[in-house]
Amino acid sequence: MTDQREKWACDYCTYENWSSATKCTMCRAQRSRAPIITEEPYKISPDLDPTRKWDLPANEGGSSLLICPDSSARPRIRSAGMAEMATKWSCQMCTFLNWPRAIRCTQCLCQRPKSCSPTESPHTSSSNAGGRPALHSPVDPCEEYNDRNRLNTHQRHWTCSSCTYQNLPKTLKCVVCDHAKPYHHEAIELAQPPDHSAIINEQDRARWRAGGVGGCSGGQRRSPPLPKREDHVQMDFQRIELAAGAMSGKEEQSMDFKKLKQIRNRMRKMDWLFLSACAGVVEGDLATVEAYKSSGGDIARQLTADEVQLLNRASAFDVGFTLVHLAIRFQRQDMLAILLTEVNQQAAKCIPSMVCPELTEQIRREIAASLHQRKGDFACYFLTDLVTFTLPADIEDLPPAVQEKLFDEVLDRDVQKELEEESPVINWSMELGTRLDSRLYALWNRTAGDCLLDSVLQATWGIYDKDSVLRKTLHDSLHDCSHWFYTRWKEWESWYSQSFGLHFSLREEQWQEDWAFILSLASQPGASLEQTHIFVLAHILRRPIIVYGVKYYKSFRGETLGYTRFQGVYLPLLWEQSFCWKSPIALGYTRGHFSALVAMENDGYDNRGAGANLNTDDDVTVTFLPLVDSERKLLHIHFLSAQEIGNEEQQEKLLREWLDCCVTEGGMLAAMQKSSRRRNHPLVTQMVEKWLDRYRQIRPCASLSDGEEDEDDDE
Template identity: 80%
Template sequence: MTEHGLKWSCEYCTYENWPSAIKCTMCRAQRPSGAIITEEPFKSSSSNVGTIERSGGSPLICPDSSARPRVKSSFSMENGSKWSCQLCTYLNWPRAIRCTQCLSHRRTRSPTESPQSSGSGLRSIPGPIDPCEEYNDRNKLNIKGQHWTCSACTYENGAKAKKCVVCDHPTPNNLDAIELADTDEASSIINEQDRARWRGSCSGGNSQRRSPPMPKRDSEMDFQRIELAGAVGSKDELDLKKLKQIKNRMRKTDWLFLNACVGVVEGDLSAVEAYKNSGGDIARQLSADEVRLLNRPSAFDVGYTLVHLSIRFQRQDMLAILLTEVSQHAVKCIPAMVCPELTEQIRREIAASMHQRKGDFACYFLTDLVTFTLPADIEDLPPPVQEKLFDEVLDRDVQKELEEESPIINWSLELGTRLDSRLYALWNRTAGDCLLDSVLQATWGIYDKDSVLRKALHDSLHDCSHWFYSRWKEWESWYSQSFGLHFSLREEQWQEDWAFILSLASQPGASLEQTHIFVLAHILRRPIIVYGVKYYKSFRGETLGYTRFQGVYLPLLWEQSFCWKSPIALGYTRGHFSALVAMENDGYDNRGAGANLNTDDDVTVTFLPLVDSERKLLHIHFLSAQELGNEDQQEKLLREWLDCCVTEGGVLVAMQKSSRRRNHPLVTQMMEKWLDGYRQIRPCTALSDGEEDEEDEDE
């Protein structure tokens, strides 16, 4: 038997489906065993009103045939089409005065739409009421108080439903409160209008799109960008229906994930933080339905994660949040936080020591040479206090990644033990300013809170744009050819890329690139050595891309006599920079073993390797065509710009020199005050140890 005019009514959404449908086409609910099968009024049928035949020949009696009127109305023979609800786009019978799906009234017709309406634009005169439609409306009103609204997708479920039919969200515990709220007529009308308006926004109509109503904090989230993107280019009715079904299945976590994906593309850091703070899976991949909903093939693809998107759109600040897990075992207590008054004085001192060079190369530079080191007095503290201090001042995760996961720092036993040149990764803020913060931490021990260093970086790039642009363009051309990427860009494309680099320097919180490190080396007037991971990797260990940060950055545009040869060291781990500092030494006899150095007891010398763990020379960034050559030529260049020597083990190292007497007095005072807080813990620890010893003696 064919499906000519025969349908069954869904008990959840009252949508009338074909008899062969196992699930409801609208809400995907299972077909009940005693489903009501009705006959479309405009379809002619020779069968009885109350009895129809199955394909097997057995009669099926409508369960409510006695309660539901079966009067053949006058409009059943008409050829008029159904009208579409302006809010939820549900197709209603021609004579229905309001929508069966959302209970909204039929829209006002214009004079050109119906001959029964007047030219004043008033509502058209309704025709005879269909008894079937009157029964449907009355039935929805009677059972409305028995429905419960899903808190995740706002769908109205039946009272017997244990979980939401659309999103599988469990039944809320406060059903009594929901039913009590539904008895209030005013609030129920407002809620019904809000739900109907949201259904209309999801249908892809011309009305303004809104986010689905969510309780409290969820309602503050903005998903308009995602919903707008999902409707563009989907004018076909089937596509709109598919998009509506996808949206109805979305949960809160799904919306947060899509909002974070859009935030990566548009540079909205708050959206990424909201998803991560909610406990979302960072390794989650975009599905085909989610890519279809976002509807931006140029940006999103199936299988992409937030990490993939951050790398593709060069969002270093977002990579820092996604991939750098800050140790939460102890509350961070760094010197800059303990001494706010001294920290402000140091910031003013940095601003006062910043000057601009006169002449063609008008670059900003610092007049003071300051190198931050951990005080040697830390070793005098008891081991428990030392452990507490290191937990609060160091980044254990970064230290582990650079030491254990990849042998990037402290891989030489000779440097770490015999020459006391072990490097420690200081804890740093996970934000777009982490590069600037790490530079000031490695020199002055504070953050770039007032953006003094960023302003100098921006002004130097603009005032010396021609000098830095030539170096950058020449280096990028050589770099692409060295990797087999034989392509050439037009001058307009080079200018666009350079304008993007300039814009990053002027935006607080924006992630920075290798060019900015090169400029910072000129501002400090000293080399910068970056020890970092070579590849971006996912949580499963898959290689996602090449980082290109590790290497040596020399102030090549200055005269050598104008610069210092003592470098600073930075660590790079998956979108995050950290300052790598050493610990002071009180002039041990073996301090310069193997290097034949004659240094006084007050000077601390840290040996920074210029080769990796495989004994390959570190890359020197932004060399010109005349400076490029083999490793021997590059090693010669390193010896010209840094104080280099070779250890007994054959490791080429650069010497970083620091002295308490030559260090800035404000930094020394800040470190002493910070260390006093840990010295006060020592008597308590000693007292507890003494009490334990007395107890042991009594026993």
Template identity: 70%
Template sequence: MTEPKPCSVMKWPCDYCTYENWPSAVKCTMCRAPRPPPVIREDPFATRPDPDPDSDLSRAETGTAGLLICPDSSARPRVPPSGANELANKWSCLTCTFLNWPRAIRCTQCSRRRSKPAGPASESAQTCSAASGSHSPIEEHNDRNRLNAQWTCAACMYQNWAESAKCVVCDGPKRQEAERANADDQVVNERERSRRRTAGGGGGGSAAQRRLPPLGRSDVQRIELAAGAMSANEEQEVDQKKLKQIRNRMRKNDWLFLNACAGVVDGDLAAVEAYKASAGDISRQLSADEVQLLNRSSAFDVGFTLVHLAIRFQRQDMLALLLTEVSQQRAKRIPSLVCPELTEQIRREISSCLHQRKEPPCSCLSELHTFTLPAEIEDLPPAVQEKLFDEVLDRDVQKELEESLVINWSLELVSGPDSRLYALWNRSAGDCLLDSVLQASWGVCDTDSVLRRALHQSLNNCSHWFYSRWKEWESWYSQSCGLHFSLREEQWREDWAFILSLASQPGASLEQTHIFVLCHILRRPIVVYGVKYYKSFRGETLGYTRFQGVYLPLLWEQSFCWKSPIALGYTRGHFSALVSMETDGYDNRGAGANLNSDDVPATLLPLVDSDRKLLPVHFLSTQEMGTEEQHERLLRSWLDCCVTEGGTLAAMQRRSGRCHPLVTQMTDRWLDRYRHLSHCAFDEEDEEDE
């Protein structure tokens, strides 16, 4: 007989998970099962002759199957040296297919009870065992291990022991599901124990009771489903009571708000208009109770407003209506919002002025108009002037452009009010470019998409002319920036198709090419004063903007176009109309410009930046590109230019036919409120003097 190795002799394997533990361990380190009691039958080191394996006496003396007992045999189960028979007799679990040891009555992996073996011999053995009421220590260990079942933490998924009230990793509370499962397991084990006691009590129960089958896994699942159904019914009753309480607290305006939210999702504009007509708050946010009442978690979120829902479901018509209402609530009173009837008439007038030429077939306006702030503003008291500017101007845009020395940087030009530029407030949606163009010319916003439709038609009808200019300009710009690459024709076509698609989508942001097309529709140059760099919310520079510069209607004949430009401002992906203020007389022009023409009021728009560098001219062809002198000659041919006494090159924005009668009437109505405020202020001052 060979002497076993000391390391393997000292350890004892667990009867349930077969993990080998150290002799000092009282419980299994892996599954926490108790250590089996020691069973020693003989001294393995006693010197005796090897018995004859064929002798019955030798088998009786050595024990069944020739067991080998080691010095620390109390920690080692009786396993044959080869283990071939017991390994071959392992049984497979019907649920998880885990191979368990023959002596295990439950699966070590999923705790499912071992199925009854087939055959008459096994049935008789089970009957005898039930009649005697004896059960092995292994079965008791399995029951105790089942009682000590683990529960899974809902937060970190850690397997905790049943006696743990909180998760040992994240201190999360014990789940009710785990507690309910443990209670069901206790019911199962208690029923099995009562069955054993009844079977072994001798007269306490009948034969049918002694043969009562144990509670199976299906019964446990049925109990769990019944308990879950009861809890679900209870939760449903609680939810119904809570919803009833919420409905009882709802008022008429609350129901109108919920109907408006559902109308945005379903495309019902009447529901939104009904809520707006009831003077409802457009900036109102959905609460948790209202989201629960709507019962559509995929569409409604807590904190959403009608504007958020319109953006999520792409309701452009509703978005325009809601943004107009939000602008009014933000105390913005631009002229087009104060007089909706006149504004609608002006938009119809713009539509009637749009015509299409034969060659090239591009839309164009037949009238020239330039919007300016009225001179009566200077007559208002300072407090009323400040309120007016707060309600009509975009103070953030004005501040950023002036601090960046983009506008009003020349003291020579801004010494008088006629050449100081003011940034008008407009919508912050993707139509800001179109709004700013119409505001600078007609004083209204493009809420009816009149200008966008003209832009889309012009791009499609004149695609060949604009495409060649755009491709040539982009190729030259990439080469001038040091980007030595060339695109295939398919890639150029894909980029151009994307530009065409932007023009047809209401609310879609527009690009440089669209400004170039707009100056052809207006038949006049457009000067864009913009910041040079994109910046993040932290103030970090992200890249160049490329919007600042002069856009000329190069596809038209110069005789067909007007030389009076309009001015736009660009900041942080947003365009604003830059307008000036009228003056009562022509003598206080601070720029000292040499007009060399008739005395016509004009606003001077600088064609150089604060560093005295000429503004870039966009979408030039290869023949038109050249030095700064050539660019200056090109600007002088398309614009009415002048040089101030300080040497600043500027374009004259003439105001000869500045306003349409409807625009003048709209401006007067807009000023009536501030005139009334000024009269009230004068009356209060007179009362104080008295």
């Protein structure tokens, strides 16, 4: 009876099978005529009889003829004894245990570190140190076996496209996952032996990942070196690899890395941002899409074949796909709404800052020059100029068709409709909107993570925060006055959670972690901001900010997702009242997006007859901003301290102290926003005039078309 301990090693996967098995249990490979090995190494007689053990005495030097268990084709070598079996070296790349005399890994061809090379002896090292030329060691038969084994593997196996298992060429289905054998050109290329250049390319990549050519660097794996022009976007490529899924070792061996490297070298910063945005749509990360758009990226850009190969996820990315296609495939309704709005409106919009780029740059420099830091304990930055943007009254002098075109290009109709009709937040009072001529208009804003900062500058100076000057000022103010803002934020959050019945208490470490996250958002361009940042912006502007927003988050299909907390009044409570202005600005909030709410110039408050006596000039425009909602409830005041939080009467008293308030004839409490073209900044006035001249030039054409229509009617 055959001893059950006797096993034979498979030539392909080195799995040790029982002697009765005719095929490998693991890979189903046919058993070869290799000598059978047992669980314990034994000595082989000169006639190499695999079925008989010989009780021969060991040599004095411990050398006996051994058969390598991984393949019968491997040349037989003299071993130093049983201790050599326990001195296998582990590959730093794939952790495969190789024979001691192999200078490269049998599996991945990773170079063995020179520090532990068996061909180098202490005598040779000392000779090299002394300046003598190093002696060339003869070619190791193990190394020849490694090369031959690798070539034979590629000739005999085909790689499964589903699980990457290497199957025998005769198998029609994968033995692991039953996936059908591919018959396209990729399978043919895998069946052919790779050329010498591909072997060298894989060897280089193995050296790169092992930590350097010819040696190891602390056991750390490194990516292949990139050109200097791509260093600043290397993190984007790492993020794309994580989003698309890391490739397995067998897939890496079958890929043409030379071509992949050429593709990566041709990539520019905008290309990496586009690939990051594509991966962000798949993962549901809106920040990457906003970063791509804020950098001037084209939303309608399509994926190329090289970019799809670089992303390496065929189930997600196809050639010709855009960000909109990816949002539809992965059902990103919120992203789809933003992307479609951007595609439809980006080319059709025309705002003053787009028409006058030279004046816009001068205004940005003026804003940067007017920013100063207050001396003392509360070292917060502030603006020295009081500027309020309003639509010019000359718009009413244009023909109706031109007015409609102007409003279509400068306003956000979707935001206007949502704030007016779907949930009445603005212009719900006929008294304010009609008789007092205080109708608010939602300016079109970029759908990016900087929409809050853009809307603040639009409501004041009429431009975007393109250079992130306001964001940097926001971060510096939060960092320099962290203790002041942190105390207000912590106290307000504790009271707010208790008011909603959420009786919980956080440890100081948890409060510090949440505050660190708020600080990090302020320093990241494109990152969405929170209520705390609006509170800080009120201190930078030195004036109140009123946010008219929807109460609930809603999906693209209209489903309610959660409760919003942005609507309310933000006062610069940490300043002295004498240091601040009482004229507020208004912002609108819808579906994670902020828009500037501005009014149109009028003939002054004295001519409107609202029941109050104001000593103002005729050139001053007064806009009445309601301090109550459509249900006549007082708007919330954010970030009040424990002493300032009280009943509605106390909060109304606080509003009167920080705002120019009045009560209309209908009994509505409103704040007065005062602006004057004559007192406004001259650069802003010049920019608005140039923008308006664009529509004045098309006035004769519109009038001519109207006259032709009248003649046709007479006929």
